[in-house]
Amino acid sequence: MEQKNKYWKGIEQLNNTPEYVQTKRNEFSEGLPLDEVISEKDFELSSNRRDFLKFFGFSVSAVALAACNNAPIKNAIPYVVKPEQITPGIPNYYASTCSACSSGCSVLVKTREGRPIKIEGNEESPLFQGGVCAQGHASILSLYDVERFKNAYVGGTESNWETLDKEVKAGLAKAQNIRIVSGTVNSPSIKKAVADFAVKYPSAKHVVYEPVSYSALIEANKQAFGKAVTPGFRFDKAKAIVGFNADFLGTWISPVEYTKQYSKNRRLTKENPTMSRHIQFESLLTITGSSADVRVPVKPSEEGAILISLYNKIASMAGAPALSNAQNIEKAGNIIATAAKELWDNKGASLVICGTNNIDHQLIVAAINSLLGNVGSTVDLDNYSYQKAGND
Numbered sequence: 001m002e003q004k005n006k007y008w009k010g011i012e013q014l015n016n017t018p019e020y021v022q023t024k025r026n027e028f029s030e031g032l033p034l035d036e037v038i039s040e041k042d043f044e045l046s047s048n049r050r051d052f053l054k055f056f057g058f059s060v061s062a063v064a065l066a067a068c069n070n071a072p073i074k075n076a077i078p079y080v081v082k083p084e085q086i087t088p089g090i091p092n093y094y095a096s097t098c099s100a101c102s103s104g105c106s107v108l109v110k111t112r113e114g115r116p117i118k119i120e121g122n123e124e125s126p127l128f129q130g131g132v133c134a135q136g137h138a139s140i141l142s143l144y145d146v147e148r149f150k151n152a153y154v155g156g157t158e159s160n161w162e163t164l165d166k167e168v169k170a171g172l173a174k175a176q177n178i179r180i181v182s183g184t185v186n187s188p189s190i191k192k193a194v195a196d197f198a199v200k201y202p203s204a205k206h207v208v209y210e211p212v213s214y215s216a217l218i219e220a221n222k223q224a225f226g227k228a229v230t231p232g233f234r235f236d237k238a239k240a241i242v243g244f245n246a247d248f249l250g251t252w253i254s255p256v257e258y259t260k261q262y263s264k265n266r267r268l269t270k271e272n273p274t275m276s277r278h279i280q281f282e283s284l285l286t287i288t289g290s291s292a293d294v295r296v297p298v299k300p301s302e303e304g305a306i307l308i309s310l311y312n313k314i315a316s317m318a319g320a321p322a323l324s325n326a327q328n329i330e331k332a333g334n335i336i337a338t339a340a341k342e343l344w345d346n347k348g349a350s351l352v353i354c355g356t357n358n359i360d361h362q363l364i365v366a367a368i369n370s371l372l373g374n375v376g377s378t379v380d381l382d383n384y385s386y387q388k389a390g391n392d
Contacts, residue, residue, distance in 0.1 A: 088113065095122055098132060100139040102184035102210070102387050103254045105132050116140060121256075131256040178204040184389045210390030213357045214253065218391065220362030224370070225381055230388045232380035236261035238351040240342045241278045242310070243288060244303055244365070246355030250287035254387050266291075277346075279339045281306060281332070296335055303356060305329050306336060307364045310352075311371075313340035318371045323364075343372055351378040 012020040078088075085092060091110050098105040098119065106125035110118035119140050123130035142148070152164040172178065178201050185191055185208070198204045214230060222228035235241065235248070235258055248258040265276035280292035281303065289295040298306060305327035312322040313336065329336070343350045350372050354365045369379050376382075 086113070091117075097186070098136040098139065100133075100135045102186070102389075103133075103256060104186040104387060105136055105256050107132055107136060116143060127254075127257050127260075129260045131260055133256050172201060175201075176203060180204060180206045181209055182206070183210060184208055184387060186386055208389045208391065210388060212251075213390055213392055214388040215390060215392035216357045216359045216362045217354075218388075220359050220366050221381065223359075224363060224366040225375065227381050227384070228391075229381060229384035230386075232383045232385050233258065233351065233353060234261065234378045234380060235276075235351065236264045237349060238346075238378045239265070239274075239276050240346040240350040241276060242339050242343060242350075242352045243278070243280045243282070243292070244307065244352075244354040244356065244361070245282050245284075245300075246353045247282075247286040247288045248353065248355075249291060252288075252355050253385065262291075277342050279335065279342075294335065294338075296332055298332065300356075302327070302329055302332075303354075304358075304361055304364075306332055307354070307361055307368075309333075309336050310340055311364050311368050313337060314344060314368055314371050317344050320371060343368075348373040348377050350374055 079086075089112075091112050094109045094111065096107055096109050098107045105128045106122040108120050108122050109116050110120065117140070119132065119137055121128055121130040121132040121136075152159050152161045154164055154167060180194060180197070185194070194206050198206070218228050218230055221231060230253065233248075233253075241262075246252045247255075249255055249262060252258075262276075265272065268275060278292040279294045279296070280286075280289045281296045281298050282289045283298060283300050283303075285295075305325055306329050308323050308325040309329055309332075312325065315322050317340070343352065351374055352365050352368045352372070354361050356362075369375055
């Protein structure tokens with residue numbers, strides 16, 4: 001509803017006395033009378049040249065006066081004894097590990113006079129080979145976030161570290177069951193600190209939680225192969241790849257590492273005259289699906305039936321018993337048959353992956369890779385990944 005009420009700051013403004021008008025003009029409270037200079041018709045000048053220059057000079061002077069404030073003095077203090085590693089104006093680089101997610105990419109941090117200003121991938125990393133995702137690049141901004149806590153807080157109230165340490169120690173001394181909740185920890189130093197903490201407080205347990213769970217993948221490998229691990233997937237060794245809702249080029253497990261591997265078999269060179277074949281079944285459009293040779297949109301409710309159908313076609317070639325499938329997938333029938341043939345033609349050099357957190361689906365995928373002889377080549381359970389350790 002439109003508000004038509006008009007409000008005044010005082011009696012002077014209501015009466016609009018000449019004194020009030022003059023005071024406003026002296027304080028630059030009124031807008032510039034541009035309507036006296038420029039007409040509404042075709043934006044042509046309605047005043048002479050002298051008046052135009054007068055108004056223009058007034059506006060420039062007003063802007064200049066507004067900037068005439070006392071700026072703080074900043075002194076540049078030279079080194080009395082300059083550190084050997086630091087030369088003013090020359091950046092230093094430090095090798096580190098990105099902690100923006102649990103992938104743990106190897107990075108180089110560019111610093112100037114001790115301040116980190118840029119994150120880049122480490123070219124000497126055998127896994128990530130100089131790559132780092134957008135999240136890693138942007139993580140440098142968190143160091144300069146104005147919303148970061150500058151002090152310790154106790155119960156939502158600003159405090160100091162001495163008080164916080166006392167309250168934490170007192171609480172730990174009284175506690176019977178202590179839980180440390182964190183994401184996947186890759187740092188040996190942090191793992192050692194957690195282990196030392198558990199020695200001092202025997203009731204303490206470390207709970208690893210991932211917001212996007214990969215627990216079904218870990219549990220399926222435990223049931224199928226006896227190892228509760230996230231396998232090391234080798235896309236660089238795969239000639240045929242079939243993915244089910246696994247955006248391994250965008251967000252799944254270790255996208256930077258997988259992108260480097262995947263790209264090796266997607267470029268035609270004299271040394272590599274053939275390309276890998278990639279078929280992607282997915283419910284949402286992803287970077288991986290956009291890069292696939294064949295992308296098949298499927299409903300999440302259809303994924304299990306498609307996996308069973310793919311398993312049965314490969315099992316018939318391998319002479320293994322089939323699984324019962326109550327759901328008939330007609331629209332993807334030909335593509336499933338094509339995928340099964342290409343996987344079978346590249347036994348030991350193929351790969352089937354699934355990004356759904358469903359143990360039954362992951363068990364079928366494990367069975368398919370086992371029939372194809374991929375375990376030990378493209379599915380490495382010995383050199384497994386430490387990147388996703390959360391367990392539901």
